[in-house]
Structure formats: C-alpha cells, structure tokens
Amino acid sequence: xxxxxxxxxIFFSLLSAAEIDKRFFAKESKEAYLTQxxxxxxxxxDKESATLEAALLKEIRSQDxxxxxxxxxxxxxxxxxxxxxxxxxxxxxxxxxxRQVLVQSEKKSEQLSSKLDYVKEQIKDITEEHRxxxxxxxxxxxxxxxxxxxxxxxxxxxxKTIKFNEKFFLNMLAKFRTDGYEKALENLKHDRSMLDELQxxxxxxxxxxxxxxxxxxxxLDKLLTERKNLEDKLNSAxxxxxxxMLHIALFELALKKDNSFYDTxxxxxxxxxxxxxxxxxxxxxxxxxxRTMGKAFFGVTSVAVITSxxxxxxxxxxxxxxxxxxxxxxxxKAVNSADILKVLLxxxxxxxxxxxxxxxxxxxxxxxxxxTPMTTKLMxxxxxxxxxxxxxxxxxxxxxxxxxxxSMFASAxxxxxxxxxxxxxxxxxxGIIMMFERSVRVGDFIELNxxxxxxxxxxxIRSTVIxxxxxxxxxxxxxxxxxxxxxxxxxxxxMRRLHIPFGVxxxxxxxxxxxxxxxxxxxxxxxxYKGDKEEQQPAVRMIGMGASSVDYELLVWIDWNIxxxxxxxxxxxxxxxxxxxxxxxxxxxxxxxLHVKSEKNNIINEL
Numbered sequence: 001x002x003x004x005x006x007x008x009x010i011f012f013s014l015l016s017a018a019e020i021d022k023r024f025f026a027k028e029s030k031e032a033y034l035t036q037x038x039x040x041x042x043x044x045x046d047k048e049s050a051t052l053e054a055a056l057l058k059e060i061r062s063q064d065x066x067x068x069x070x071x072x073x074x075x076x077x078x079x080x081x082x083x084x085x086x087x088x089x090x091x092x093x094x095x096x097x098x099r100q101v102l103v104q105s106e107k108k109s110e111q112l113s114s115k116l117d118y119v120k121e122q123i124k125d126i127t128e129e130h131r132x133x134x135x136x137x138x139x140x141x142x143x144x145x146x147x148x149x150x151x152x153x154x155x156x157x158x159x160k161t162i163k164f165n166e167k168f169f170l171n172m173l174a175k176f177r178t179d180g181y182e183k184a185l186e187n188l189k190h191d192r193s194m195l196d197e198l199q200x201x202x203x204x205x206x207x208x209x210x211x212x213x214x215x216x217x218x219x220l221d222k223l224l225t226e227r228k229n230l231e232d233k234l235n236s237a238x239x240x241x242x243x244x245m246l247h248i249a250l251f252e253l254a255l256k257k258d259n260s261f262y263d264t265x266x267x268x269x270x271x272x273x274x275x276x277x278x279x280x281x282x283x284x285x286x287x288x289x290x291r292t293m294g295k296a297f298f299g300v301t302s303v304a305v306i307t308s309x310x311x312x313x314x315x316x317x318x319x320x321x322x323x324x325x326x327x328x329x330x331x332x333k334a335v336n337s338a339d340i341l342k343v344l345l346x347x348x349x350x351x352x353x354x355x356x357x358x359x360x361x362x363x364x365x366x367x368x369x370x371x372t373p374m375t376t377k378l379m380x381x382x383x384x385x386x387x388x389x390x391x392x393x394x395x396x397x398x399x400x401x402x403x404x405x406x407s408m409f410a411s412a413x414x415x416x417x418x419x420x421x422x423x424x425x426x427x428x429x430x431g432i433i434m435m436f437e438r439s440v441r442v443g444d445f446i447e448l449n450x451x452x453x454x455x456x457x458x459x460x461i462r463s464t465v466i467x468x469x470x471x472x473x474x475x476x477x478x479x480x481x482x483x484x485x486x487x488x489x490x491x492x493x494x495m496r497r498l499h500i501p502f503g504v505x506x507x508x509x510x511x512x513x514x515x516x517x518x519x520x521x522x523x524x525x526x527x528x529y530k531g532d533k534e535e536q537q538p539a540v541r542m543i544g545m546g547a548s549s550v551d552y553e554l555l556v557w558i559d560w561n562i563x564x565x566x567x568x569x570x571x572x573x574x575x576x577x578x579x580x581x582x583x584x585x586x587x588x589x590x591x592x593x594l595h596v597k598s599e600k601n602n603i604i605n606e607l
Contacts (some may be wrong), residue, residue, distance in 0.1 A: 017399060046182070063146045068153045072098040072161055075168045083175045085184075090246060092286060095165055099285045102158045105151055112148040173254045181251040188244045195241050198234045205230065220426050235277055242271045242283050249290050258298045341397035345399060350391025354384045377442050377459055381435065419441060423479070424462065428479035431461045440464070440481055440488060447487040448480065495529065495536070497557050500572045503549030503552035505586035510550075513585065514540045519553055520579035526571055529557035549588040 072497045077083055119141045126134055137360050212220045245268040265287060272283045310444050318463050323341070326334035358380045365376035434440055440456060443530040446466065447453040454468035464481065466474045489496060504513055517540050521528075544551040554576060558568055580587055 034157045038484050053139055056136065056143055060139065060143050060146060063143065063150065066150065068150050068157065070098070070101070070154055070157045072101070072131075072158065074161060075165045077172060077175070081175075082177050083172050084177055085180050085247065085250065088169070088172065088176060088250065091165070092169070092250075092289065095162065095169075095289065096282045096285045097157055098162055098165075100282060102155060103281070104552065105155050109148060109155060110152045112144050112151060116141065116148065129235065153500065164374070166289065166292065169289070170296050170520050173293075173297065175248075176254040178251050178254050181248070181255065184244065184248050184251060188241070188248055191241045191244050193236065195234070195237045198230060198237055202227065202230050202234060207322060226276065234330065236268045238271055238275055239277070239279050239283070242268050242275070245317065246283075246286050246290060253290065253294060253297060256298075258412065261294055261298075265294070298346045342398055343395040346395040347391060350387060350395070354391070356386040357387060358384050377435075381459075381461070419484075423477075427462045427478045431459070431463075434464070434478060434481060439491070440486065445489045447489065448476070448484065451474075455486075492561050495557055497536075497555055498569055500554035500556070500569065500576060500582070501543070501551065502554070502573070502576045503546065503551045503588060504580065505588040506545075506550060508550065508585055510542065512583075514551060516583045516585065517552075517576060520575060520582070521554070521556070524575055526575065527558065529559070529570075 052486065074095065075094075119137055123137045126137070170287050209220065209223050209227065214222055238309060249261055249264040249268065253263060259315060268283075272280060272287060276284060308447055315539065320338075323338040324336050326336050327340075328335055361380040361383065362376060365379075440459070442456050442459055444456045445454070448466075452466070452468075452474065453472070454466040455473075456464060457467045457473070458465040463475045463477055466476055468474060485542065518538060521538055528538065538557075539555045540552055541555065542550065543553050554572060556572065577587070
C-alpha cells in the first residue's frame with residue numbers, strides 16, 4: 001500500500017510540474033501572445049495577482065522596445081595632428097569610466113542569472129496550491145531573460161569598444177607630445193610635498209589626541225573631527241598624487257623610459273592601495289591600462305628583466321583570466337577552462353587514490369594469512385569502483401553543475417538498458433552477486449559443463465576468467481554462473497575422492513584382487529590421503545559383472561589444492577595396470593566367436 005501511495009504521489013508531482021513558457025521567446029508569435037495575455041489580465045481585474053502580472057507585462061513591453069546603448073564610442077584623432085597629453089588623459093578617463101560600467105554590467109549579469117535560476121526553480125517546483133502564481137513567475141522569468149539579454153549585449157559592445165580603444169592608445173603614442181614631461185615632474189614634487197605635509201599633520205594630531213584622551217579633555221571631539229577632515233584631505237591628495245604619477249608614466253612610456261616607467265607604476269600601485277574612496281577602482285583600472293600598454297610597447301621580455309616579480313604576477317593574472325573565460329554553457333552554467341582542469345585534476349587524484357588503494361589491499365592481503373584471494377579481490381574491486389564513483393560526483397559538483405541536469409541522460413540510459421543492454425546489465429549484476437555471495441572465488445576449480453572446467457584466475461564486474469587444464473583462458477559472462485549449475489570442487493573442502501575403474505577376468509578371486517591393488521598402492525609414492533579417518537581410507541569395491549570382465553573400482557582421497565584429477569587419475573590407472581600385470585591377473589578384453597552355417601547342405605538333406 002505504501003509503495004502504491006508513493007508511486008501515486010510521484011506521478012502526481014510529475015503531472016503538476018510546470019515548464020518555462022517558450023511562447024514568450026518566439027519572435028513570430030510573441031507580440032500576439034503578449035496581447036492575448038494582457039486581455040486575460042484585463043478580463044480578471046479582481047484576481048489577486050492581476051496587478052503584479054500587469055506591471056510585469058508593462059515592463060516587458062518597455063524593455064522590449066529599448067535599444068542597447070553603452071554611451072562610449074571609438075576614440076579617433078586627426079592623422080595629421082599631434083596628440084596633447086590632456087586630450088589623451090580625457091580619453092583615458094572615458095576609458096576608465098567605460099571599464100567601470102563594464103564591471104557593473106558583469107555583476108548585474110551574474111545577479112540576473114541567479115534570479116533566473118531561482119524563478120526557474122519556482123516554476124519547476126510549483127504546486128497545485130500556488131498554481132495561480134505560475135503566470136506571474138512566467139512573466140518575471142521573461143523579464144529577467146530580456147534584461148539579461150540586454151546586459152550581455154551591452155557587455156559585448158563595451159568589450160569590443162574597449163579593446164579597440166586600447167589599441168588606439170598604443171598607436172597614438174607615436175604622436176603623443178612629450179614637451180610637458182618636465183613640468184609634470186615638478187607638479188608631482190609639489191603634490192608629494194603636500195602629501196607628506198598632511199601625513200605629518202595627522203601624525204602630530206594622533207599624538208595630541210592620545211594626550212587629550214589621557215587627560216579626558218573636553219576638546220577631544222573637536223580634535224577627532226579635525227582629524228577626520230585631515231584624512232579626507234589626505235585621501236584627496238593621494239588621489240591627486242596618483243593621477244600625477246600615472247600622467248608621468250604616460251610620458252615615460254612615450255619617451256621609452258622603461259625603467260622609470262615601471263618604477264612609477266610600482267609607486268602608483270603602492271599609493272592606490274592607501275586610497276579609501278570610490279575613486280580607487282578607477283585608479284586601478286587606469287594603472288592596469290598603462291601596464292597593458294607597457295607590455296605591448298616594451299615587450300614581455302623587457303618587462304621580465306626590469307620587474308620580474310611584477311611581470312610574473314601580471315602574467316599569472318592574465319593566464320587566470322584566460323582560464324576563467326567561459327568556453328560554453330551547460331544547463332545555464334558557464335563552463336571555463338579552469339572548471340575543466342579542476343575536473344581533470346580531481347579525476348587524476350581520484351584514479352591515483354583508487355589505484356593506490358587497490359595495490360595496498362593486495363600488499364596487505366599478502367601479509368594476512370586468513371585473507372583469501374576472493375576476499376582480496378572483492379575488497380579491491382569494490383573499493384576501487386566506489387572511489388571512482390565518488391570522484392565523479394565530487395568532480396561534477398566542484399564546478400557547480402547540478403546533478404539533476406543528468407536526469408534526461410539517466411532516462412535515456414534507462415530506456416537503453418531496457419531495450420539493448422539487458423545482457424550487459426545482467427552480467428554486471430551477476431558479477432556483484434558473485435562477489436558478495438562468494439560461491440565462486442578466485443583460485444577455485446570449477447566445472448560448468450563436460451568440456452568447460454578449470455581454475456578461476458580473475459573475477460571482473462562483467463565476466464570471469466577461467467584457465468583450463470590446457471592453459472587456455474576462457475572469458476565467461478557472469479550470468480552463466482547464476483543461471484546454470486556450477487560444480488565448485490574447492491568451495492568448502494579440498495579433499496576429493498577419485499574413482500579408478502578397472503576389470504579382471506572371470507575366475508579371479510575377489511580377495512586376491514583387493515590385496516594386490518591395495519598392497520601395491522601402499523608401497524607406491526603416489527600422493528593420497530593416509531590419515532586415520534576410516535571412511536577416507538583407500539578401498540577396492542566391485543561395481544558390476546560385465547559381458548567379459550568383473551568390474552572393480554579403486555577409491556582414493558586426494559587433496560585438490562595439491563593435485564589435479566586428470567593428471568592424478570592417470571597415475572593411479574598406471575599403478576593398477578602394473579599391479580595386475582605383475583601378479584599375473586588377466587585383464588580381459590571383449591571377444592566374439594563367429595559361427596558360419598551352410599544353407600546348401602540343409603537344402604540337400606531336406607531333398
């Protein structure tokens with residue numbers, strides 16, 4: 001009853017699950033569908049969610065009519081004119097603002113993607129109780145999808161324009177006027193002196209504040225306010241100082257002063273780290289642009305020689321940016337090179353751990369007397385495949401891919417198993433059963449039929465390898481062991497009884513036959529059980545009286561782990577033959593007497 005109820009609930013949840021309404025994204029029928037939806041909303045104004053749906057629909061129409069604009073364009077210059085430093089600085093300022101807009105757009109794109117994922121989950125998991133909210137969710141998903149499309153278009157346009165202008169700045173260095181370099185250096189000295197002066201004032205005020213705190217002065221609040229004002233002035237002076245240094249670095253780049261250029265950039269970077277206002281991001285982007293231009297202008301080799309540490313950091317950052325650049329999208333999750341490398345690394349580590357585990361188990365079992373080959377094989381294989389499966393799940397989950405996205409693949413695989421992979425799955429399940437049941441183990445001597453017998457040398461998840469007495473390896477599907485009778489000669493006890501048949505002529509005393517055979521057996525060097533158990537002592541018994549001989553058989557017990565039936569049986573047959581021959585006991589063979597009758601004589605006598 002519980003199973004039936006569970007199946008019913010699962011079936012009901014599948015029926016009630018909703019999907020994304022793709023009619024919102026069909027260009028041909030989108031407008032008609034929106035109009036129809038607007039009419040439905042208007043016809044039910046008292047509906048609780050009608051106001052929200054109308055607002056969402058209005059915003060969708062508004063966003064649908066908008067064109068993407070970035071407010072940033074390609075920089076240009078008259079080819080016959082020289083480029084003034086102020087003009088280039090203005091262009092760089094516009095570039096920095098565009099880069100900031102690009103960063104904000106990328107963040108907004110990530111936020112919209114997160115919202116899309118959330119709304120999609122709400123649509124997918126909606127219940128019958130909240131079915132009236134489905135239309136609002138569909139409209140909200142459409143709005144976010146539209147906003148994300150606009151934002152991605154904006155990012156693409158900004159990125160294209162920014163890359164073009166970066167090349168423009170580099171090409172314009174040849175036309176850059178450098179006659180203001182000396183004046184810029186003087187301005188920098190002045191800015192630096194003001195910065196040092198402010199830092200000295202703050203240090204002196206900190207000492208004074210400490211004194212007033214000890215004296216519990218009433219002027220403490222006033223001093224703290226003055227210090228806050230000095231900090232603001234210091235921050236502004238630092239920004240001015242950084243701008244001056246970046247301006248000088250631009251001159252040094254045009255003048256090809258590579259040592260001075262990178263030294264100025266290093267000092268600028270140190271000052272930028274102390275900036276505490278919103279301008280810090282713009283200064284960092286400005287510095288990054290100059291570093292990029294320096295690499296292209298001076299060459300990577302020159303940069304490595306001048307500032308090897310800084311160059312290495314920038315190179316690593318560039319490589320990291322390439323690694324995190326999206327390659328493709330899987331289930332609305334951007335997959336980059338770093339994700340692929342992470343998955344491969346986890347797989348390599350997992351495979352190494354699995355292989356190490358298997359080797360350690362084999363080595364450990366060699367030192368443990370009670371460990372059978374089958375136990376070792378079971379532990380090694382089960383642990384190995386378990387580690388592989390865990391590694392796969394960890395690798396997929398590490399890149400943020402939802403495992404539920406494989407549901408369609410799993411469904412297709414289930415259909416494939418149902419139609420075409422029944423035999424494969426049957427063999428695999430049989431292999432797992434055999435490993436845990438241990439009815440057949442590595443090292444056992446088994447017999448599947450009259451022609452297939454041998455020692456089990458390997459047990460795999462799909463098949464088992466049997467080495468015959470002719471040293472031929474035969475791969476047998478595991479389902480054969482489950483579906484057919486299997487004779488395991490070494491399952492519980494390795495002691496087995498051999499039946500050695502022979503015959504003697506009629507007239508030979510039974511007692512003499514037994515004494516001869518058992519006497520010769522006791523004097524031989526053949527290996528067989530010679531213990532105290534009476535039921536396992538060698539014996540000779542009569543099994544029949546044939547047409548030409550009295551049939552006997554010799555019964556002996558042997559240890560199967562030491563001997564094998566077919567080689568050992570031959571030795572005992574030879575012993576029996578030699579014993580009978582030695583004592584003159586006749587070994588009969590079939591004979592036939594032929595009597596010829598003459599029909600001619602019979603006819604004459606009758607006449």
